[in-house]
Amino acid sequence: MRVSVTTTLHEAFNISHYLCFVPQVLGFEVDSINSVQFSNHTGYSHWKGQVLTADELHVLYEGIKLNNVHHYDYVLTGYTRDTSFLEMVVDIVQELKRANPSLVYDKSTHFFPSSPQYVPQNLYPVYKNKVVPVADIITPNQFEAELLTGKTINTEKDAVEVMDLLHAMGPDTVVITSSDLPPRLGDRFLVSLGSQRHVHPDGSRTTERVRIEVPKVDAVFVGTGDLFAAMLLAWTHHYPNDLKTACEKTFSVMHHVIQRTISHAHDLAGPGRRPSPPQLELRMVQSKADIEDPAIVTEATLI
């Protein structure tokens, strides 16, 4: 299985490692293109580096194509703020899909920061009209799911309707990574919902929907969205018609990585002090065994 990965513009550098490391550990061959090369992610006080332009991306793609090695099974891309870069990604994905019609495109992580005032207005139509229609897997948060569909989520039923609307826009797999829905397990949990359309050999269609609750940790991590998308891509490859299992594996890995990271961060920060961004860098390499074979710690319920 070959995967092409474009890393994120926003969160760069170490994040590119998540997008590559996870599929590699799980046995995928990965070609990666760094959409930026930054000193560190932008959650730090300072960062320096270069941003790849749409033309530069095209040059790299031309090189791959000239060698006739543009036959990918999966494409995974991260966040970008630049409209022309995003449009180039869509053009390339469309061409790769012509080379391999069963190619799966996973639009990793979030389209927008989770607050309306930060949404760059020129990006929104490109996401809605160009990116989402070619994407097979999307992992929006509640805000993005609402923005893309124009429907507010107040209940689980609303969430199901929103996921159906998102399916109608293109993607067969939708996971809303976090929501404001009330958790059944208590305040310190986070509710996520997933939906997957299955086409059966006789042509009939069904939709599998799941709800999952994970413990919330009082810290802001950078790169969890990318890690999540890379895991979901890998586990939906291994369990193509079983969203429940793919989600249980994905959310369980997230749990193990986050717990390992927060406990290490508290050790570094010392008693009573809030960990800093470098202390909160996700403990990826240390979590290799969990990525490969996660102990299931969270059960998804079918809804």
Ligand code: ADP
């Ligand atoms: P990002 O904002 O980095 O894109 P998300 O907020 O979408 O990441 O999180 C993706 C997944 O990571 C969530 O579904 C959840 O499983 C996990 N996650 C992220 N932050 C936390 C947290 N503070 N506590 C628990 N889980 C978290």
